[in-house]
Amino acid sequence: MEEYLFEDIDELARSSKLIDATFNTSVMGLRARCLIDPEAAAIETWESAVNALQMGSALFAVAGAGEGTVECRINHKLRTIPAPGCRLVAGAGAWLTSFWLALICRDQPRLTQLSQIPLEQLHSPQALADEYLHHWIDTLQTWWLRGPALADKLIATIETSDPSVARVAPLDMLQGVLDPPINLFYHYLRRDQDGFTPALADALKLHRAYWTLNEDRAADINGTIALGPLAIACLAHDAGFPLGIESDYLPKHLLQRTWIGEFPT
Template sequence: MAAIVPRHEFPTVNAARGVEVLSEGAKEEIADLEESPDFDSALDAALTEAQARCVLDPTANELETWEAYVVAMQIGSAMFASATATEDRVQCRVAHEMRTIPATGVRYYTDAGNWITSFWLAIICREQARMTQLCNVPISLLRESDAVFDEYIYSWVDALQTYWLERPGLGDKLVAAMEGTDPEALQVADRELVLKILYPPINLFYRFLRQDHEQFNAELAKALQWHKEYWTKDEERATSTEGLVALGPLAIASLAYDAGFPIEVESEYLPKHLLRRSWLGEFDT
C-alpha cells in the first residue's frame, strides 16, 4: 500500500491569472538572453512559473506544465553552456527556439546551488545529453562565483558528476557530502534548511545507489514530510510557490523510477506525470 503525503493547502484565488502574469515575465526574461543574458533572473522566472502551474495542476497532467518545466531546464542548461563556452556565442534551444546567446564566463549566478537546480531539472525532464553537459562543468568554475556555501555542496556536486560520468571515487565523495551536512560542520547554511530540504536528496541518492527499494520509499516519504514541515513553518513559506514541488526528491525519485524502482509514495509534492515522464517526446527540447 502506497504511503500518501498530502500537499499543504495553498491559495487558489486568482491562480490562473497569476500564472499568466508569471508566464509573460518569463517570456521577457527569455527574450533578453540573446542580448544581455541574466540567467539568474530567467531561471527564477521560468521555475516560478512552472511551480505556480502546479497550484491548479498538481499532477502535471497538462502539457503546459511539462512545457514550463522543460523551459526552466533549458535555461538552467544554457546558463552553464554559456559559462563554459569557448566561442563568443553559444547555440541553445530555449522555449521552442534556437537562440544565439553570448558567452558569459563565470558570473555571480554560476554557482553550485544553480548547478544542482539545473541538474535536478535535467533529470526530471530526462535530458541525458544536458545531464552530461552539466557534469562536465568544472567544480572550480562553481567555486569562482560570488556565492558562499558550506564545503559539503562541492562534494555533493562531485558525487553527482562522478555517478553520471562513471568516474571512480563515488563512495568517498558521497560520504564527504553526507558528513558535511552534520550541523556541527555547517558554517553558512541554515540548519533547518539543510535538515529538511538539502540533506534529503543526498540521503535518497545513497538509498538509490544501494538499490534498497523498501528503504528508498521509506526515506522518500520522510523527505516529503520534512519538505511539508519546512514549507508550512510560517505564512510566508506556506504561500510560496517554491514549496509546491519537492524538486530534489522528485529528481532522485525520477532516477529511481527509470531504474525500475517501485515508487510507493504518492504526493502532489511529486507531480505524477513529471515522475512518470508522461509528456516525454511531445515536442523537441
C-alpha cells in the first residue's frame, strides 16, 4: 500500500486531479500501520500519520488555489503541485478527517489553515450531508480561532445531530462514529475531567460495536483506530486530563505525542 501511495505522491507534481484519492489512500495507510503497530511504537507509523496530515493539508491548499501551483511538504520533500483547473472534491468529511489528523500531530499552523477555510467552500448539497456537520465544523473553527458564540455553535451542533433531526447519516453510524467526538469535545470544553474518561470509554465501546457488527465491518480497515475520539483524547492528554484508558483504538504513542519533533512536518 505504501509503495503505491509513494508513487501517487510523486505523481502529484505532474497532475493533482487524483489528489483526493491519494489523501484517502494516505489515511488508509495510517490505519493499516496501526493495525500492525497498535501502539504506534514504530517511526514508520508516525511517518504514515504525518503523510496523511500533509496530504489533507495539500488537498485543501490545491482545492483553494484554483490556478497556478502550490508548494507542499509531503513524505519528507517539498513538492510543487499544480492546481487541477477543475473543482476538487474537498468537502466537509475530508475537512473533519484533516482536522483530526492535525490535532493528533499537534500541528498548529495546519489547524489554523484549516480553520480559515470558508464554510461555504465546504458545503455539500443538502442531500449528501446532514446540517449538523456544518455546525460541527463551524464550532471547531471558532474554537481554534477563538471566535465568538462558541457555546451557541456547539449547542446547534448537538441539537442538529440528534437522531430525530439528522436524516442522511445512518442511525448506527451517527450514534457509533459521528456523535461521540462531539460529546467528548463538550466534556473537554467544560474541563470536565471526571466526565471525560467515562465518555471516552463509551466512545470506544460504541466504535467497537459499530465496526464489529458484522463480518464485513470487522474486516474493514476503517475501524482500526477511532480517529475522532483519538484527536479529542490528544487534546485532553495535553491539557493534563488523567485518562487512564489503554486501547488499540487509541495508539499510545500518538496519544502521548512521543514522536513530535522527530522530523520536519
